[in-house]
Amino acid sequence: MERIPILKMGEYLLVTIQVDMHDRVAMTLQDDLTARIVSAHAKGVLIDISALEIVDSFIGRMLGDLAAMSRVLAAETVVVGMRPAVAITLVELGLSLTGVRTALNVERGMELLRRRIAEQGRDGAGSD
Template identity: 70%
Template sequence: MERVPVLSLGDALLVSIQVDLQDNTVLALQEDLAERIVSTGARGVLIDISAVDIVDSFIGRMFASIAALSRLLDAETVVVGMRPAVAITLVELGLSLDGVRTALDVERGMKILRALSDRRGLPVADELDDDLVPVAEGGGPAAGA
């Protein structure tokens, strides 16, 4: 069975699907991704499907379930490079992939992930307002404040 490689890129995982998708390939990818998100602590998953020209309802649902499981593990999923024929097929199948972010190509996808992690990133100390005090362990104000 072919396995789809999962590459780690910064705090994101890059999955580029270059093979014909079989049901078991997809299931294996889902397992691999879940493990890799946990082991690398990735905050984003980018799936490039620009080489995929045939999808069925199973694979369509797979994108949705990958997105759902990565959100559970606190990572955002961006599906990039979907071909028009694939998009039309998914719409006809009634799969609108709610909750999955999409982009035209990998570059734009990375931009989305970067924007997301910037928004979520912890503020640096001098960005904090003066009257805000970092919370110390135990929930009380930090000593000396």
């Protein structure tokens, strides 16, 4: 069964979705990623969808669920690299990916993660 590789980069995880995923592969990714966030003590997750030619309601929901699950496990998620045609279609379809942070590419996504995690460190310094 095909799986989507999850790479560890310091305290972040990078997931590059390169295949035209069928639904079971997407479900496997949820299991693999949540397990990996815990085992790698990851603080952030970048999901690169620049190779995806479409995002339909199923994949859109999966991205939202991944972001929510990561948040519960104290990791921030940023979805990067959405193609313009995909963004246009997604909005027309009626999905706006509420609750999912996005960035243009991996570099900017990484910057966003660093900033978010630094802010949390400051905010949480007294209460932790």
